[in-house]
Amino acid sequence: MDNTTSTQILLASRPAGWPSEENFEVRTVELPAMADGQVRVRNEFISVDPYMRGRMNDTRSYVAPYQIGERIAGGAVGRVVASAAQQLPVGTLVTHQHGWSDTVQAAAETFTPVPEIPGVPSSLRLHMMGMTGLTAWVGLTVVAGMKEGDTVFISGAAGAVGTAAGQIARLLGAKRVIGSAGSPEKVELLTQKYGYDAAFNYKDGDVAGQLAAMAPEGIDVFFDNVGGEHLEAALGAFNDGGRAALCGAISSYNTTQAPVGPRNMANLITRGLKLQGFTLSNYLQHAPEFGQRMGQWFTEGKIAYDETIVDGIENTVEAFIAMMQGANTGKMLVRI
């Protein structure tokens, strides 16, 4: 394995609508000599996530847009292969945000060493045991204030955040967990593997009607990864005092048309509802509690997961687009 070069994927132009290979450039560079305090990390897995689509636009958002010619930053997990920093010796498993490249060399402070737990593959640091799981935890427990006995609806439930959120809701004592997904196979997986009480295929249409049929007593908490029609359906199904954690709106990320807003916003008043959008960066202080709880659940064998893996850094853009189209079940990852 040649660790003296780094193959990286850069943003070449801003996508309008769906991204394509032409919006990206694959470049291989020689890595410079190691400077004092640096480490070189060979990635094992890199993450492709919906939020990255937002950063490809040049619009105001919670994180700065990617710049043209810049490497796509994001989560990755790898192992130190060369070290000029005492605190991160060769062989250390680390996570970082350097993103789409096979090998990365940078200051040791930009990497976080993670303990190696028997039975926990390193890839899980990019989903169930990482930011994805923490997003699900924060959205349910902090943002939506989920309580034991709540009926919980999760949109995009077969995705990385959704599979985490459903299981967490179940483990925290939800009365009923309902999910939506985009294929019959995913719908079956939700009830068979992920502990959902009911699930439906939103591509069958009439999201509001399907949700109402599966939540005859209404819903208390909505964890939204999709937006659009799903949000309107949830507003119609909410019980008094319902709370929504708005995590994603993947239905609108690749459209160039103005989305249609929910027509039943007045329900917020009559039913005393709360809608709160969130991004993980403001909630990182909850990571220790999450790590403790999720680690415990893992050890007890209570957490299922799926990974959809694409091999090779050169196939990262393909994996990213496939993920946006819903080709993944569970977490979409690129294996280096």
Next chain:
Amino acid sequence: MDNTTSTQILLASRPAGWPSEENFEVRTVELPAMADGQVRVRNEFISVDPYMRGRMNDTRSYVAPYQIGERIAGGAVGRVVASAAQQLPVGTLVTHQHGWSDTVQAAAETFTPVPEIPGVPSSLRLHMMGMTGLTAWVGLTVVAGMKEGDTVFISGAAGAVGTAAGQIARLLGAKRVIGSAGSPEKVELLTQKYGYDAAFNYKDGDVAGQLAAMAPEGIDVFFDNVGGEHLEAALGAFNDGGRAALCGAISSYNTTQAPVGPRNMANLITRGLKLQGFTLSNYLQHAPEFGQRMGQWFTEGKIAYDETIVDGIENTVEAFIAMMQGANTGKMLVRI
């Protein structure tokens, strides 16, 4: 004055769209002999409020719909003219929820005695010193979590709740208070009398553009009485971490068309926004603190107010419709 009869206004049929006189019936009844524990109250003022429109529909809401043939319930202030209850002697000033009638006779427990404060007319118990003021207080401080230094936008700012909310925001140390209203005269009143830093006429159109021009540094808190285009404008103007207290949606109350939802809901996620609908019934525990603060401000001469008064119980429906059309400045009241 004849206090042995009661003239009352009943719901005769459910309005579709704008209500008209035909939807109501005026009826005069002989009052029965006083039973033990009852009082008879001659109203001084009765209240007409936007939320009453919602109760005229037969749809799920936070309070039960009015029934056909039932007196329109709502806030009123009056004086005990006959008493068979020791705790409420003749002459006591009381507020109650018996609504649209000139004289009412009922169990003493359904009336609340209120202290008479020199310089505070009894009508203020129906707005600045009553439920209206408390609604403004709760929406700003509890629901939206307004803090000193926030820029606050209030829609329908020249109405009863709006004139209270603007002054409370100012007194609590808002950096900037911006209001919308429906006529040039109201807009001028907001800046001249109610301490608004800027105000605009939403009937001039382009609510988002007008708001953006008046809030060049964005808004932190939105107190919404109007809904629709105002909500979309606020979502576009919010700074990160913005909070909206959704109190009313008068723009949609009398339309039979499905309202258009805000097309920029994704801002909730990217800016970490919170939208919370509320109705006062869940926040009555804040009444003592509000009463103390508002009483103090009144005593210090810091609270301005307007009343639009219509005389005569028989003109109540006219007053109600005029209020829905924005004919009032400040609180619309019917004087008995």
